[in-house]
Every structure is written in structure tokens, then in C-alpha cells.
Amino acid sequence: MHIDLNCDCGESFGVWVMGDDAAVLPHVTSANVACGAHAGDPLVMRQTVRLCKRFGVAIGAHPGYPDREGFGRRVLPMSAEELEASLLVQIGALQAVARAEGVSLRHVKPHGALYNLAAQTPVVAETIARSVAAVDPTLILVGFAGSFLITAAQALGLPVAREAFLDRGYAADGTLLPRDQPGALITDPVANLAQALQIVQQGTVMAAHGLPIPIEADTLCFHGDTPGAADRAVYLREGLRAAGVHVCGL
Template identity: 55%
Template sequence: MERKTTIDINCDMGEGFGAYRPRGDAELLELATSANIACGFHAGDPAIMRETVRLCAARGVAVGAHPGLPDPLGFGRRDMRISAQEAYDMVVYQIGALQAFAQAEGTALRHVKPHGALYNMAAVDRGLADAIADAVRRVDPRLALFALAGSELAAAGRRAGLRTAGEAFADRAYRRDGTLVPRGEPGAVIADASAAAARTVAMLQNGFVPAADGSAVAIDADTVCVHGDGEHAAALLRQLREALREAGIEAKPFSASESGKNRL
């Protein structure tokens, strides 16, 4: 793997609903280079979607759709038994909603990243992965697909001819197979901002990350996720940006990076 000189930093945004407004998004958007905006199923509503797209446009942050499962009570993080056709329909519907807000605000949708359980299910289920990639391609083949590096979803994106960004996680622990440790297990979320930032830079420089059992997981990342709803998200983003600067790695949107161009 070539040494990384650029990396995208993506953050989940707009994850409120009604009177429950997202907290801290404005601060996070000063630090992230791409935003994954909730599209109304696991979180988000029309007003929040509009406001978040407008904030991204004002700050030059790449706008992405963050489609999830229709489970607001579980924040889209509970597995649901859905068919490939249902996954396709859900993703098309949610991309279309956010795409309309982007157009109305004078900007463009740049990427799609499934949320929560839908993302994790598609990482290991080829049928769901192909359905999601096909949904993105049919809505707009110019959109990039963000997918767990080395996963079925990443492979589906490439099969569909999409620009596919391999995604790594700054604040999550890994299993030896490259999947994420489920949130209900101890140590699944890395709360120490300094440790998470240092671990992420080492991963980008070395091409692997230690798994929870001590084994090494190979990672070729085009984008790094920091969960916007994390308690220490802003602190982690600040420390990550500083650690990247010291390592000579530039933070820039995937859509503008050389890695993005090479995946056409």
C-alpha cells in the first residue's frame, strides 16, 4: 500500500428529529471534510436535513446521504430482516430526499454511506450489498459509495462501477475479520480521543489496525469516520486533524482526492 498523503474525514450529521435537535453539528463541520446526513428513517426530518445541507454548503463540506433502516426508536442500529428489494427501495427513497435538498440549496450530493445496522448487514451480505450499490448507481452513477474497507459492500460498489471509498473508523474497535466489534460488547467504542487519533494515523501509515484480539487487520482507507453522536466527537476530530497535519497527511473530501479520481 502506498503511503497516504490525503484522507477524507467523514462525520454523521443531522441525527435529530422534531424538537430533538442535533447537538454540536456546527462545530463538527468546521473539522470534517464530508458529512453523512440522516435522511429521515433512523433520524432526521425535512427541517434538519435542509439546515444541515445549508451548513455543509456554507463550509465547503461534501454532502452525503446517510440512509438507514426505518427504526428511529433503535436509532437504526438494530438488525432487521429485510429483502434485497426492500433495501434497494429504502436507499433510493432516502437518497432522493436528500438529493432534492442539496439541489434546492445550490449544492450537490457527493456520496452515499449506509447507516448503522444497514451498513453492518451489507458488509457481510452480498445480496444486500449489491442491492444498495445498484440503488446508488441507478439514482446517480457519479455518486461515491462509502463502505467498510474490505467488505462485501465495498466489493459491490466496485462491481457496480461506482467510485468506492474504503472506510475506516477512528472511534470503533475491529474484529479479526475486519468487521466492527458490536456496540454492546466491551471496548467496542474507543472513548480516548488522543488514543483514537494516534491509532488512526498509525493505521493510515502502516496499512493495518490492531483487532480486539491482538491480531492485525489490513486496512486500505480512503475515508475515516468519526461518529458525530459520540460524546467526545469534537475533541477526537480536533486531535485527529492535528495528528494528520504532523504526519503530513492532508484532510480533503474523497470526491476531490486523487484516490477518488482513481476509482472512476
């Protein structure tokens, strides 16, 4: 039994610091590095790639809407052509940084509002998949399990990774609870481990209405920008190991 464990990182920029990447990255197997649009900057991108290289963590691009003020959590009215151009620039920039550091990109995972919209909107999903294929058709596209993004990627022959969340609450329809609702963000390490094990071992996740819903996952997302994230990451890795789950890259 095995699973990939990913986290979003590289989201600091300038003098503004987000999360503790150096403390969290040693405990995950894949990193989604912000590409300078919703967060991150060229120096942070390079520093984060170096951290990933040091810890042996697979590097992925984490492109989002160009919206620093909203942290990429607002849908911007971009045409498909505008969105595709933005994604090409973001993924290409991180690819260049990785190449300069002697490593390669492994995957792409959209961020925030773009990720959520792509899960439910075919035209957005197809635009993202087309952008990734144009950069490198061997890149793994990470998307919400069972979403339009997964099917759009498969239609273009891209390798995919179905993602589930161990620290986010689920609604009865299988979508994530909006962040402004109670139970949307789960920061208790015991609850994080329990949800991760239920997803991996049983193929289900407990929804807000109190009943399990089916889910298939190749990778689990752990948010490293929440208080106590590093300690929770250690607890999670140890708990998965103790339960016989091998945490490995995609």
C-alpha cells in the same frame, strides 16, 4: 499522504437533538447526512446541508433502515424490492434538498445495521449498489474496507471509498466489535489519533486480540454524536496535520 475524514450528522429530529453538528463539521471533509428514516427530518436535513455548504464539507446521503425507535441499529425483515424503494426515496430526498441549496451529493454511506449487513451479505450489498446507481452512477459508495459492499459497487462501475474507523474497536477477523463489548467505542482523543495514523501510515489497525491486522482506507469515520466530539475533532485534525497527513475530500 492524504485521507478523507467523514462523520455521521443530521441525526436530530423535532425537539430531539443528537450531537453538535455545527461544532464538528468544520473539522471534517465529508458529511453523512441522515435521510429521515433512522433519524433526521426534512428541516434538519436542510439545516445540515446548509452547514455543510458553509464549511465546505462534501455532502453524502446516509440512508438506513426505517427504524427511528432502534436508531437504525436493528435489521428489519425487508425484501430486496422494499429496501431498494426505501433507499431510492431517502437518497432522492436528500438529493432534492441539496439541489435546492445549490450543492450536489458526493457520496452515499449506509447507516448502522444496514451498513454492517451489507458488508457481509451479497444480496443486500447488491441492492444498495443498484439503488445508488439508479439515482446517480457518479455517486461514490462508501463501504467497509474489504466488504461485499465495495465489490458490489465495483461490479456496477460505481466509484467507491473504502472506510475504516478511528474511534471503533476491531475484532481479530477485521469486523467491528459489537457496541455492547468493551473497547467497541474509543473516545480517548490520543487513542483516536493513534489509530488514525496507524491506518493511514502503516495500513494496519490494532485488533482486540492485541495484534495488527491489514486494512486499506480512503476515508476515516469519526462519530460526532459522542460526548466531547468537537474537541476530539480539533485534536484529530491538528494531529494529522502535524504528522504530515493531508485531510481532503473524496
